[in-house]
Amino acid sequence: AQSVTQPDIHITVSEGASLELRCNYSYGATPYLFWYVQSPGQGLQLLLKYFSGDTLVQGIKGFEAEFKRSQSSFNLRKPSVHWSDAAEYFCAVGVVVFGNEKLTFGTGTRLTIIP
Amino acid sequence: DGGITQSPKYLFRKEGQNVTLSCEQNLNHDAMYWYRQDPGQGLRLIYYSQIVNDFQKGDIAEGYSVSREKKESFPLTVTSAQKNPTAFYLCASSVSGPGNTIYFGEGSWLTVV
Numbered sequence: 001a002q003s004v005t006q007p008d009i010h011i012t013v014s015e016g017a018s019l020e021l022r023c024n025y026s027y028g029a030t031p032y033l034f035w036y037v038q039s040p041g042q043g044l045q046l047l048l049k050y051f052s053g054d055t056l057v058q059g060i061k062g063f064e065a066e067f068k069r070s071q072s073s074f075n076l077r078k079p080s081v082h083w084s085d086a087a088e089y090f091c092a093v094g095v096v097v098f099g100n101e102k103l104t105f106g107t108g109t110r111l112t113i114i115p
Numbered sequence: 116d117g118g119i120t121q122s123p124k125y126l127f128r129k130e131g132q133n134v135t136l137s138c139e140q141n142l143n144h145d146a147m148y149w150y151r152q153d154p155g156q157g158l159r160l161i162y163y164s165q166i167v168n169d170f171q172k173g174d175i176a177e178g179y180s181v182s183r184e185k186k187e188s189f190p191l192t193v194t195s196a197q198k199n200p201t202a203f204y205l206c207a208s209s210v211s212g213p214g215n216t217i218y219f220g221e222g223s224w225l226t227v228v
Contacts, residue, residue: 032214043219051214096213103217105157
């Protein structure tokens with residue numbers, strides 16, 4: 001069965017500093033990979049996704065992620081964080097089971113921004 | 116505006132009572148999903164439906180039930196059989212097919228008192 005690991009439960013970054021959130025997945029075939037962001041008490045918003053092709057994916061709000069098959073990773077990056085980036089970030093892998101797609105989520109990384 | 120509407124936003128339930136959470140979407144999506152979110156555990160899939168009148172159990176379906184009588188609606192009933200129902204519940208929908216984006220509603224908080 002597929003799984004997703006986000007090894008960092010909580011990360012604190014200074015405003016203006018660079019950011020990298022880690023995500024590792026386990027799946028036998030090429031997966032569909034997603035990063036979502038969630039503000040407290042709200043739903044999830046898609047930042048970016050990897051479907052196929054170029055392994056460096058650009059998303060909204062200045063985020064990007066790189067798919068590395070050899071490392072089974074899909075790390076999220078941003079060169080300079082803003083206070084509004086404080087939120088919880090979820091990595092997910094999408095797999096197709098009997099024609100139906102299912103998302104399996106990691107446990108999330110909470111991002112705190114300090115001035 | 117197009118989107119996914121969940122109601123109510125906050126719900127309190129006494130132990131032993133069933134409660135139904137509403138989810139409506141006007142995105143013309145075929146697929147709909149229910150997820151449960153607990154602190155430190157990410158999101159776990161409860162049920163999903165790819166077409167009207169058809170649905171499948173997810174990873175944690177015990178104590179829950181759903182129906183899909185209309186394309187736009189996918190209500191979730193939390194039954195008294197659910198041992199630990201206090202959680203944040205998220206409804207989602209997508210176009211059917213692999214790799215399509217799954218869109219989420221704003222969620223419903225259920226507290227058992």
